[in-house]
Amino acid sequence: MTTDALDCSVTELLERYRDGTTTPEAVIQQVYYRLATDDSNAWITVRDKAAVMADVDSVMSEPMEDKPLYGVPFAVKDNIDYHGLPTSAGCPAYTYTPEASAPVVEKLVDAGALLIGKTNMDQFATGLVGTRSPYGVCENVFNSDYISGGSSSGSAVAVARGHVPFALGTDTAGSGRVPAALNGLVGLKPTRGVLSNSGVVPGCTSLSCIAVLARRLEDAILVEEVGAGYDPTDQYSRPSAGLFDSTQPKLESVVVGVPTAGDLTFYGNDEARKQFEAVVSGLEDSFGSVRRIDFSIFEEASDLLYNGPWVAERLTTVGSFIKEHPDDIDLTVRGIIRDGEMYSASDVFDAFHRLERLRKDAADVFESIDALLVPTVGTIYTIEGEQLHPLEINSEIGYYTNFVNLLDLSAVSVPTGAYAAGPTFSVSVIGEAFDDVRIAPIAEELHEREVSA
Amino acid sequence: MQIHDLLTQYRTGRQTPEETVEAAYDRIHSADTNAWITLRPKAAVMDDVDSLGAQAEHPLYGVPFAVKDNIDFAGVPTTAGCPGYSYDPSTSATVVSKLVDAGALLIGKTNMDQFASGLVGTRSPYGACRNVHNGDYISGGSSSGSAVAVARNHVAFALGTDTAGSGRVPAALNGLVGLKPSRGALSTAGVVPACRSLDCISVFTHSCKEAALVTEVASGYDPDDPYSRPDRTLDRSGDGRRSPELGSLTVGKPDADGLEFFGDAEAKALFSAAVDAVGSRFGVVSPVDFELFDETASLLYDGPWVAERLSAIREFVHENGEEVHPVVREILSRGEHYSAVETFEALHELARLKRRCERLFGDDGIDVMVTPTVGTAYTRAEIHDRPIERNSRLGYYTDYVNLLDLSAISVPAGQFADGPRFGLTVLGEAGEDRRIVAVGREIRAALDR
Numbered sequence: 001m002t003t004d005a006l007d008c009s010v011t012e013l014l015e016r017y018r019d020g021t022t023t024p025e026a027v028i029q030q031v032y033y034r035l036a037t038d039d040s041n042a043w044i045t046v047r048d049k050a051a052v053m054a055d056v057d058s059v060m061s062e063p064m065e066d067k068p069l070y071g072v073p074f075a076v077k078d079n080i081d082y083h084g085l086p087t088s089a090g091c092p093a094y095t096y097t098p099e100a101s102a103p104v105v106e107k108l109v110d111a112g113a114l115l116i117g118k119t120n121m122d123q124f125a126t127g128l129v130g131t132r133s134p135y136g137v138c139e140n141v142f143n144s145d146y147i148s149g150g151s152s153s154g155s156a157v158a159v160a161r162g163h164v165p166f167a168l169g170t171d172t173a174g175s176g177r178v179p180a181a182l183n184g185l186v187g188l189k190p191t192r193g194v195l196s197n198s199g200v201v202p203g204c205t206s207l208s209c210i211a212v213l214a215r216r217l218e219d220a221i222l223v224e225e226v227g228a229g230y231d232p233t234d235q236y237s238r239p240s241a242g243l244f245d246s247t248q249p250k251l252e253s254v255v256v257g258v259p260t261a262g263d264l265t266f267y268g269n270d271e272a273r274k275q276f277e278a279v280v281s282g283l284e285d286s287f288g289s290v291r292r293i294d295f296s297i298f299e300e301a302s303d304l305l306y307n308g309p310w311v312a313e314r315l316t317t318v319g320s321f322i323k324e325h326p327d328d329i330d331l332t333v334r335g336i337i338r339d340g341e342m343y344s345a346s347d348v349f350d351a352f353h354r355l356e357r358l359r360k361d362a363a364d365v366f367e368s369i370d371a372l373l374v375p376t377v378g379t380i381y382t383i384e385g386e387q388l389h390p391l392e393i394n395s396e397i398g399y400y401t402n403f404v405n406l407l408d409l410s411a412v413s414v415p416t417g418a419y420a421a422g423p424t425f426s427v428s429v430i431g432e433a434f435d436d437v438r439i440a441p442i443a444e445e446l447h448e449r450e451v452s453a
Numbered sequence: 454m455q456i457h458d459l460l461t462q463y464r465t466g467r468q469t470p471e472e473t474v475e476a477a478y479d480r481i482h483s484a485d486t487n488a489w490i491t492l493r494p495k496a497a498v499m500d501d502v503d504s505l506g507a508q509a510e511h512p513l514y515g516v517p518f519a520v521k522d523n524i525d526f527a528g529v530p531t532t533a534g535c536p537g538y539s540y541d542p543s544t545s546a547t548v549v550s551k552l553v554d555a556g557a558l559l560i561g562k563t564n565m566d567q568f569a570s571g572l573v574g575t576r577s578p579y580g581a582c583r584n585v586h587n588g589d590y591i592s593g594g595s596s597s598g599s600a601v602a603v604a605r606n607h608v609a610f611a612l613g614t615d616t617a618g619s620g621r622v623p624a625a626l627n628g629l630v631g632l633k634p635s636r637g638a639l640s641t642a643g644v645v646p647a648c649r650s651l652d653c654i655s656v657f658t659h660s661c662k663e664a665a666l667v668t669e670v671a672s673g674y675d676p677d678d679p680y681s682r683p684d685r686t687l688d689r690s691g692d693g694r695r696s697p698e699l700g701s702l703t704v705g706k707p708d709a710d711g712l713e714f715f716g717d718a719e720a721k722a723l724f725s726a727a728v729d730a731v732g733s734r735f736g737v738v739s740p741v742d743f744e745l746f747d748e749t750a751s752l753l754y755d756g757p758w759v760a761e762r763l764s765a766i767r768e769f770v771h772e773n774g775e776e777v778h779p780v781v782r783e784i785l786s787r788g789e790h791y792s793a794v795e796t797f798e799a800l801h802e803l804a805r806l807k808r809r810c811e812r813l814f815g816d817d818g819i820d821v822m823v824t825p826t827v828g829t830a831y832t833r834a835e836i837h838d839r840p841i842e843r844n845s846r847l848g849y850y851t852d853y854v855n856l857l858d859l860s861a862i863s864v865p866a867g868q869f870a871d872g873p874r875f876g877l878t879v880l881g882e883a884g885e886d887r888r889i890v891a892v893g894r895e896i897r898a899a900l901d902r
Contacts, residue, residue, distance in 0.1 A: 205801055232812070235804035312793030316801065319794060343793030345760030346767060353649050353764075356679040 006030055006162040010072050010219035013165055017064065017071055024056045024071030024114065031073050031116055034163055041136030042157035044078045045085055046117035059112045067112030068226055075158045075167040076105055077151075078118035079125055080210065081199035089201040090123035090133045090151075093328035094321055102199025103234075104168070104210055104227040111226045116164055119154025124318050125170055125203035126333045127151050128178045128397040129386055134330065137383060141183050142422030145382050149179035149397070151203070155213050156183045166214040166223055172203035173305060174376075174401025176211020177413040181376035181426030186447065187413040188212040188220035191433045192405060193238030195224065196231035204313040206236060207405040217412060217444050221437060246437040249370055254287040254442055257369035263295035267396055269379035275417045275425040276375045279446060283373070286445050291369055297361045298372075302402035304354060306395055309347045310406075312340035332390050355406060362407045363432070371439045372430040373446075374400040376413040380423045400428060410436045414447035454609040456516050456663045463508055463515055470502045470515030470558065477517050477560060481607045487580035488601040490522045491529050492561040501558050511556030512670055519602045519611040520549055521595075522562035523569055524654065525643040533645040534567035534577045534595075537776030538769055546643025547678065548612065548654050548671045555670045560608050563598025567778045568766060569614055569647040570785065571595050572622045572847040573836050576778050581833065585627050587872030589832050593623035593847070596655060600627045603657045610667050613655040616647045617753060618826075618851025620655020621863040625826035625876025631863040632656045632664040632890065635883040636855060637682025639668070640675030646765040648758050650680065651855040661864065661894040668886065685884055699891055704731055704738045705819035711743020715846055717829035723875040724825045727866040730899040731823055731877075735892075741819060745809045749853035752803060754845055757796040758856075763788030780840055803856060810857045814882050821885075821892055824850045826863040826876035850878060858883045864893040866900055 006027065008016070016022045032049045056071065064070045076082060079089040081098035082105055088095040101109065109115060122132040130138040130153030138153035140146035141160040148157055152169025156179030159167050169176040171189040180187025188211060195210040202208035210227070212220040225244050231237040258280055266272040283290045304310075314337045315322070322329060322337060365372070377397055386393050404411045410431050415424040427446060431439035454477070462468035478495050481488075498517075508514040520526060523533040525542035526549055532539040545553065553559060566576040574582040574597030582597035584590035585604040592601055596613025600623030603611045613620040615633040624631020632655060639654040646652055654671070658664045674683040706712075706728055714720045732738050752758070763770065763785045770777055770785055777785070813819060828849050836843055854861050859880050866877035877896065881889040 205797070206804070232808060235801065235808050309793040309796075313797040315794045316797045340794060341792070344789070345757040345791035345793060345796040346764040346788060348757075348793045348796040349649070349761040349764045353679075356650075360676070360679045 006034065006165065008165065009216040010069070010165045010214060010222060011216060013072055014070060024060060025053070027071065027073060028052055028056055028114065031163060034161070038161070038163065040157050040161060041120055041138050042154040042161065042163065044088055044118050044120050044135050044154065047085065047115065052114055052116060055114050059114065068222065069108055070112035071114065072112065072166070073114045073116050073164045074108065075116050075119045075155055075164050077121050077155050077167070077169045079121060079170060079201040080105060080168055082115055082118065085118055087118070087201065089125070090121045090135065091329060092134060093325045098199065100199065103196045103231050105199070107227050107229065108223065119158055119167060121154055122151035122175070123330045123333045124201070124314065124337065125151045125172060125175055125208070126314065126336055128174050128394050129390070130179060131383060131386055132330045132333050139383065140423045142418070142424065145384070146421065146423050147182070147381050147383055147386050149182040149377070151175040152179050152211060152213065156180055156185060159185055159213050159215065166212060166219055169211040169213055170200060170203065170208055171211040172208045172405060173398050175203065176209070176213065177376050177401055177411060177428060178397055180213045181413045181415065182380065182423045184415045184424040185213050185215060186217045186220050188217070188224060189404065189411045190224050190436050191243065191410045192408055193236050194228050194240045194243065194436070196229070196234045196237050198231055198234045202317055204310050205316060206313065207310070209405065217414065217440055217447060220412070221440055224436065241434065243434045244437055246435070248438055248441050251286060251441060251445060252288050254370045255289050255291055255368065256283050256287050256442065257291050257293040257365065257372045259295035259374060260292045263299065265378055265399065266375070267379045271419055272375065272379045272425060276427065279416050279427055287442070293365055293369065293372070297358055297365065298403045298407070301355065301358045301362070301406050302399060304351055304358070305402045305406050306398060308351045309343035311336060312343045312348070315340040359407055362409070366432050371442050374428050374430065376400060376426040376428045380419055380421065404430060408433045410434070410439070412440070412443045414443045416446055416448045454517070454606040455659055456513070456609050456666060459516055459609060460514060470505065471499060473515060473517060474498050474502060474558065477607055480605065486601050486605060487564055487582050488598040488605070488607065490532055490562050490564050490579050490598065493529060493559065498558050498560060505556055508556070512666065513552060514556035515558060516556065516610070517558045517560050517608045518552060519560050519563045519599055519608045521565050521599045521611070521613045523565060523614060523645040524549060524612055526559055526562065529562060531562070531645065533569070534565045534579065535776060536578060537773050542643065544643065547640040547675045549643065551671050551673065552667070563602055563611060565597055566595030567781045568762070569595045569616060569619055570762065570781045571844055572618050572851070573840070573844050574623060575833060575836055576780055578778065583833065584873045586868070586874060589834070590871065590873045591626065591831055591833055591836055593626040593827070595619040596657070597623050599657050600624055600629060603629055603659065610663060611657045613657060614644060614647065615653045615655040616651050616855060618848050620653070620657070621826050621851055621861060621876070621878060622847055624657055625863045626830055626873050628865045628868070628874035630658045630661055630664045630865070630893065631876070632668060633854065633861045634668055634672070634886050635685045635860045636858055637680055638672050638685040638886060640673070640678040640681050642675050642678040648761040649765060650761065651758070653855060661862070661890050661897065664862070665887070665890045699888070699895065702735050702820040702892065703818070704735045705741040705822040706738045707743040707746070707824055708740035711747065713828050713849055715829045719869055720825065720829050720875065723867040723869070727877045727900065728823065731896055734895050734899040738823065739819065741813060741822065745806055745813065746853045749803070749806045749856050750849065752799055753852045753856055754848060756799045757791035759784060760788035760791045760796065807857055820881070821889060822880040824878050824880065826850060826878045830869055830873040854880065860884070860886045860889055862889050862893045864897050866896070
């Protein structure tokens with residue numbers, strides 16, 4: 001029985017089940033063995049091993065061919081419902097216990113996946129840092145001085161530490177991509193609406209996506225495909241309409257868009273700049289051509305999200321809770337969300353009009369490129385440093401991620417290198433809506449697997 | 454004045470565009486209608502006639518038309534019904550350019566409820582418009598002048614705008630066809646916005662066939678309008694005469710709980726007769742739960758979209774409040790009271806309502822729906838007594854259409870004893886413009902039998 005079953009990918013684990021190298025029962029034993037000594041703050045709720053073993057029994061009673069995620073342990077961020085387990089959204093006073101699982105979670109479980117528990121997060125998905133939680137701060141798995149990133153901090157740490165081979169997070173402004181990027185993982189933000197948001201406590205209802213964090217891109221796409229499906233109970237659900245049957249371009253014909261040097265910022269971190277330049281300089285070896293594009297459209301959209309009225313959308317989810325329990329909320333989170341109250345209806349309509357223009361402009365950019373390539377995060381931050389300038393740093397972290405959902409794009413972050421200090425450097429490959437599978441080979445080509453823990 | 458008649462007359466040499474223009478101006482000057490804000494000098498139109506190319510290349514060769522005064526025509530002021538707001542556009546609205554390029558002759562800019570805020574035709578410093586069949590009654594609005602100009606044969610067709618019914622209500626009351634194409638099918642570049650995310654240019658004609666022709670010429674993706682939808686443009690079928698094969702369709706109507714005539718038994722009877730005609734052609738007309746539409750309508754008139762209206766002209770209203778019509782100003786001021794949170798809540802609610810609507814029109818549901826265009830007709834005195842409440846009532850069957858992203862056409866379907874006409878609206882999903890026009894045409898034929 002190998003002891004590193006959990007350090008492999010989903011695909012590899014399924015292979016080991018198929019060839020009898022290991023069994024789901026053995027793997028679960030390993031999961032709980034690791035959890036027993038875990039002090040990472042990655043988890044908020046862990047299910048009883050006995051409950052999971054009972055799930056193992058029922059999964060193993062069915063043939064593997066019928067279960068694309070047969071026996072694969074996973075975690076979900078604690079703003080996604082699992083029946084019978086509390087959902088906290090990172091806030092003890094907010095906690096409720098849902099009777100039903102989120103439809104996406106149900107699909108994964110029906111496919112044979114084994115839910116281990118609920119992971120830590122920036123409270124109410126408000127943050128890209130992993131430090132805004134009463135359940136403890138998450139640390140970067142390569143260097144505990146550095147932030148894990150967030151808000152899907154626990155999901156990233158749980159996968160990176162080998163507790164589970166994949167986890168679900170959520171991503172409104174980068175919350176699935178950022179923690180994946182810093183911890184050596186693939187972070188897939190599917191097209192909006194492809195994964196149902198029923199049973200999810202969203203950041204911004206109209207923008208939030210369930211995200212998939214895994215070691216390999218093929219794992220993430222597999223999970224997305226299993227979880228996808230139009231859900232009439234989610235008003236923003238969209239049919240995936242051939243997404244999973246997309247033809248993929250030949251790499252030698254791919255045009256990769258990269259922001260002009262003047263648009264790129266690394267906040268003074270030369271190491272980051274070199275990491276990205278290394279990726280860019282190799283692009284023409286792997287792909288057809290590189291096209292420098294004007295990033296200002298995307299920057300404007302990021303700014304629209306960060307400095308615009310969408311923070312008021314968060315109040316539609318947690319506004320009444322904040323009114324009734326003002327002291328039960330993380331102070332930074334409360335301050336941010338309450339800012340939503342200062343925006344008017346006119347501000348929202350003005351912003352939407354601006355956004356409509358930006359969407360058209362972005363579509364024009366994508367006429368001439370197959371995908372946009374950016375760093376996922378421009379630099380890295382120590383936990384100590386982040387605490388000194390929380391709002392400013394959070395804004396910096398979102399520079400390359402904020403615009404994606406607003407412009408209705410798909411994105412996947414893959415690690416390409418590592419900083420000397422330990423955390424990984426990652427790039428995001430961004431495509432238009434429903435391009436998730438189409439752009440996957442581009443990201444796959446760039447993915448540097450050696451950096452994974 | 455009918456487009457196809459004119460085109461035939463020109464082709465056979467029985468009439469010239471000059472003669473048409475002369476006759477139009479004679480008619481315009483023969484009565485005081487308040488339909489026009491700016492009439493172009495006849496000489497300017499005659500110059501346009503001189504530079505018309507060959508008829509064969511111009512599908513609207515020599516056809517006089519008007520546009521509502523919130524739509525730009527180069528060289529003529531745009532007022533949006535407010536003298537203080539007036540500006541001189543250097544370029545025409547995209548749609549207007551297309552029509553002119555097709556040979557149509559712009560006669561002038563028509564009167565309207567100020568800032569397109571109203572369904573009545575009485576909210577204008579340029580004077581109120583009257584119903585052409587009985588002057589005691591409202592013309593309806595906000596595209597009041599456009600409707601009157603077509604109904605009185607000043608022009609063969611006119612453009613209006615339609616956010617909450619402004620293209621359908623005055624068509625219905627004056628006995629015209631009023632087509633509100635799918636959102637994004639006609640470019641709104643060069644239009645003073647009301648609710649930017651909902652506004653449509655509308656088309657007034659005497660017949661469905663003419664509406665189809667004008668809309669086809671006017672449609673087309675416009676990169677200058679972020680709301681322009683390339684997937685919504687009508688395909689050019691060349692002569693605009695071909696109608697899609699209709700076959701059998703499932704037609705719905707509001708259920709008994711949803712039907713509202715505000716105590717007007719005559720309107721109720723007129724609708725009933727119209728539904729019988731629909732049934733004779735399309736089979737059973739099924740009642741559908743109207744609650745979805747009712748809830749959507751109240752999101753519009755009792756919700757944050759008034760803030761979208763305000764945001765379009767906020768600066769002007771703040772600096773020149775006294776130049777704004779008092780009723781319009783009162784309505785717009787409500788926009789200040791809505792918060793961003795309320796707006797997002799309304800948007801989420803709208804998304805839910807849209808899903809319900811999609812299911813209604815889904816594979817197992819209806820193909821089109823028929824409703825009255827307005828539940829009752831008001832006199833000008835009645836509107837004067839209760840301007841806001843009765844204006845609201847005029848929107849009962851129109852308010853929800855753009856919010857739910859549907860296409861709509863109002864066709865003449867009878868008349869009140871007092872004179873004003875009764876309109877029937879055919880609703881379809883977005884992109885079904887050709888179908889609803891064809892359905893409208895068949896319903897009129899069935900009513901004529």
